[in-house]
Amino acid sequence: MPVPHSFKLNEMVQHMPQDKVLWIDLQPTLHCLNKRVAQLLSRSFAVQRWSFQHDLDESCSVATVHDLLRQTLVASPEPMHLVGHGISGTVACLFAEKYPDLVKSLTLLSVDTLSVNHWSSHYLDMRSQLPSSRQAILRHLSSLLFSHQNPRAVEVLPCLLAKCLDNEFTQGSIVNQQHIPDLNTPKEVPTFILNGESDFVVDTNSRDRWSKSLKSGDRFVCMEKGRHFFQFDQSQHVAQLITAFIQMVPGPWIDRELSSNDFTSLARS
Template sequence: MYKNPDILWLSTNPYLMRFNLPVIKYLSQYVSIGQWEYQLTEDETTSLDLAIEFLNNYLEMVKKPVHLVGHSTCGLLGLQYANKYPEKVKSLTLLGVGINPALDWVSYYYLLRNHFKCNQEAILTHLAKYLFGYRNFYYQKSLVKILKKALIYSLSPHSLYRKCDYFSVEKTAYPLMVSGSNDDQVVFWSEIEKWKSYLKPEDYIWQCPNGEHFFHYFQAKLLGNQILSFWSSLEHSVNHKLAMKNY
């Protein structure tokens, strides 16, 4: 990780980090990007507030505003942090985060568990199809193992005993990019589109043509170019305002 990155990719689950790597690798060719990691222990209580505190401690050391990027639950974390500390955020990019940021793949898992009366293995097999689109038996078997472990370390506000129904959103004080996949079966594009009511002129919404819920893994270059374009437009806007001010 860069010690003083301009961009910070949020990662809160050791078993899902691998799906961030293709787009991080692509972006690193053009920008200084770091990956901030937060890992729960099996006995630790899930707490977004604690994660926000640790993230703030890190950004205190960076000593400059950064571009934050987060997928799913990590996007929720980024949104909560940016709303609390807007002065420390140059922009926020949300991937697979709908107008209700509380809805993530974990909430979908518990929805399936409540709806279908079958064992965890069957539920996770079903979930893997919706998250990744794979129909291959061997891929699915591997993904089920990953998801089973990822559930234990998830920072999601949902659990078997508790469901968080809603996190309210409002117009942000920082530039915002929101992106989702056309074929995401967990966070439908219609939920992403609802962000339009909250977007400012400098904000950006983009639909990835395919890639399911983990589209940032399957469409790393395509998404990476869109994110780079978003950041570039912000820099151009800042330079234009400075030029007009000095005119």
């Protein structure tokens, strides 16, 4: 029986340090926005990219993605550190809750506890409410998702978003409005959340929502002036923060009493 779903695992470095990072990538078109951070992380870890692919017009579910991801991680000799942005982070978080023995740590970029808060769902809301063309809405959305300091990125992003909507895993399109549960930090997996201070998609109240489930060893950082794709504008700083977190897992800080500095801070450039 043919399997319509497929994935590809691309190793980004040749050396194999002890810690292994798996970048979950359900929207390969947008990986160019994550690539610089992944390259910087590869200086300290063995970084691999798990890229999900599917046939056009093919229905898909989170369960299908989890099954394929589990096949990859079961084959690994040790648990891996998962990293994901947006809906990729949402699916990775649900996976870590379901299979904690396969995940050493979890890093989420621009992820809210509210699973409806993704750029694609905001696009669909705009499309249903505004009497504007698709191109005009995507251009407006791009100006909200990216810093105005990157005019070239704002110019290119509408084309990337359009391709992603047509071909890749997006809530409200490929997944056919299926219900995705809201998130909590996985009970058995150290979790690091980085959200942008000026993110149009994940509002600033996400810190309060996440704080209800943060445990000892977890951390929340608000990136100063960061928008939804802050990892592109602040790649060096983001890579440093992720590296510091992963290097502390496991560590004595996980077992000590939680302080306010462990789970919320404002990252300044």
